Amino acid sequence: MAGDKQNFFESVYRVAREIPFGRVTSYGAIARYLGTARSSRMVGWAMNGAVAREDVPAHRVVNRKGLLTGKHHFGGSNLMQQLLENEGIKVEEDQVINFEQHFWDPAKEL
DNA sequence: TCAGTGACTGACC
DNA sequence: GGGTCAGCCACTG
Secondary structure: OOOHHHHHHHHHHHHHHOOOOOOEEEHHHHHHHHOOHHHHHHHHHHHHHHOOOOOOOHHHEEOOOOEOOOHHHOOOOOHHHHHHHHOOOOEEOOEEOOHHHHEOOHHHHO
């Protein structure tokens, strides 16, 4: 069958789209929800393609520590931080303030 | 084809 | 308590 990987990517996009306004999640959380907890890197790779999609809020996905590790993929600017702050999420030194408070777990909320 | 790399994470010492 | 290692899989040279 051709398209299994595509399905995985689409699944990641679908979950990312479900992230509520003003909330963030982690790569591992999405990976765990999809049943690929050990392939959290693939979620990050999927997000790489998600940036090109305006319907996928990739800026709401950070690493487990709330660190904006992927901000360099947003055009090499502080766009990611700008978008998060625009949603009421405070970001300082590439890290989300009160990360646990804004954290949204798809496996738990979805 | 092989080897290195990466938007991660959990376990181990 | 902080640094290191291994697993995961796709992409690139």
